[in-house]
Amino acid sequence: MITSPDRTPLPREFFDRPVLEVAPDLLGRILVRTTPDGPIALRLTEVEAYDGQNDPGSHAYRGRTARNGVMFGPPGHVYVYFTYGMWFCMNLVCGAPGRASAVLLRAGEVIEGVEQARKRRLSARNDKELAKGPARLATAMDVDRALDGTDACAPGQTPLRVLSGTGVPSDQVRNGPRTGVSGDGAVHPWRFWVADDPTVSPYRAHVPRRRRS
DNA sequence: CTAGTGATTCCCT
DNA sequence: GGGAATCACTAGC
Numbered sequence: 001m002i003t004s005p006d007r008t009p010l011p012r013e014f015f016d017r018p019v020l021e022v023a024p025d026l027l028g029r030i031l032v033r034t035t036p037d038g039p040i041a042l043r044l045t046e047v048e049a050y051d052g053q054n055d056p057g058s059h060a061y062r063g064r065t066a067r068n069g070v071m072f073g074p075p076g077h078v079y080v081y082f083t084y085g086m087w088f089c090m091n092l093v094c095g096a097p098g099r100a101s102a103v104l105l106r107a108g109e110v111i112e113g114v115e116q117a118r119k120r121r122l123s124a125r126n127d128k129e130l131a132k133g134p135a136r137l138a139t140a141m142d143v144d145r146a147l148d149g150t151d152a153c154a155p156g157q158t159p160l161r162v163l164s165g166t167g168v169p170s171d172q173v174r175n176g177p178r179t180g181v182s183g184d185g186a187v188h189p190w191r192f193w194v195a196d197d198p199t200v201s202p203y204r205a206h207v208p209r210r211r212r213s
Numbered sequence: 214c215t216a217g218t219g220a221t222t223c224c225c226t
Numbered sequence: 227g228g229g230a231a232t233c234a235c236t237a238g239c
Contacts, residue, residue, distance in 0.1 A: 048231070050231075057231070058231090059231075062225085062226095065224075065225075066224085067223085067224065067225090081223095081224095081231080082222075082223065082224090083222090083223085083230055083231070083232065084220085084221075084222085084223095084229095084230060084231095084232045084233080085220065085221030085222040085223070085230085085232095086220070086221055086222075086232075086233075087232055087233070089231060089232080091231090104231060106231085123233085123234065123235095133232070133233070134231070134232075135231095135232050135233065136232085136233075178231075179231075179232095180230085180231050180232070181231060182230090182231095185231095204232090206231095207216095207217090208229085
């Protein structure tokens, strides 16, 4: 049976909670990106929690900088960072201002605007790979640094919004170590995903890169 | 399927 | 100057 997902926007209060509550609760929600070419919608299937300055894996661990400033602001805003010289990744800021916690959006299923997402992700071998991985997700959803600081809970038109969707029953939520996080931050099992979902990205342990000559 | 590596730029020490 | 919340590609099993 197909039930139509709830298109109610998530209010700011949804994000104004501890990040370890918000992260699993985001699974099954619908991220909507409004572009001039029409909307792209994504059902979230994999996320990671980053707990501000308490968390060695978090960009906010060493305090506020030019890059991570949005994380220290109000919840419900989008934090976009550039990494590995080529890619963008997007987060949703959680908790009270100053908490600097955020949820990294790692993977999802494109459910609307598939044609547009395919054009942005030409190397994807099938539609399950369109947003399988955080940089792939950002690419498919046309998210880059221009959207850093966007309020996803603002009234009226916004380039990004999160809708209620259907959510995911808690017995379908799995969790484990975060991908690509090194050092002391690797101990926390703060990656959450939907059980047996084919759009979840493969786990990769952090590998330190060898120095180039 | 897994493991290894180059790409490429920005941030922070 | 070192490394990064990654991806795509290749080789080999």
